[in-house]
Amino acid sequence: MKLVVAYIRHEAFEPIRLELLELGFPSITIIEVKGSGRQKGITEQYRGSALTNYLRPKIKIECVVADGDTQTIVDTILKHARTGSIGDGKVFVIPVEQAYRIRTGESGEETLQIHPDAAAAAT
Incomplete structure (x- = not known):
């Protein structure tokens, strides 16, 4: 298993979310974050004063997937997030040792799939 961040x-975000949903990956976590990188600060004029904002708003997406699905997730993110400009962002792939579904006690890659009871309830 891998954690794609x-x-x-x-x-x-929205095009990424929609394509991941179509591909069968509905489980993602998002967090609104701020950060700086190569983009550095952006200087804006406000009431005659120059203000530099060093922290740019971003969205952090987290998704735990089976090893074989990692490249699909990464390719989807790259396809929709790449503009070719500084500040497009970064993708990290991190190994995940184990996962547990708290409700049922299932472990491993079973926790990454939609639970059969939940799938039946959704239809």
């Missing part, structure tokens, strides 16, 4: 621009 991506820091992306806000406008890239």
Whole structure:
């Protein structure tokens, strides 16, 4: 299992979410974050004063997937998040040792799939 972590621009999120849903990966976590990198600060004029904002708003996406699905997730993120400009973001792939579904006690890659009871209830 792998944890895919991506820091992306806000406008890239919705196309990524929709494609991951279509591909069968509904389980993602997002967090609104701020950070700085190569983009550095952006200087803006406000009431005659120059203000530099060093922390740019981003969205952090986290998704735990089976090893074989990792590249699909990464490719989807890259496809929709890449504009070619500084500040597009980063994607990290981190090994996950184990996962547990708290409700049922299932472990391993079983926890990454939609539970049969939940799938039946959704239809």
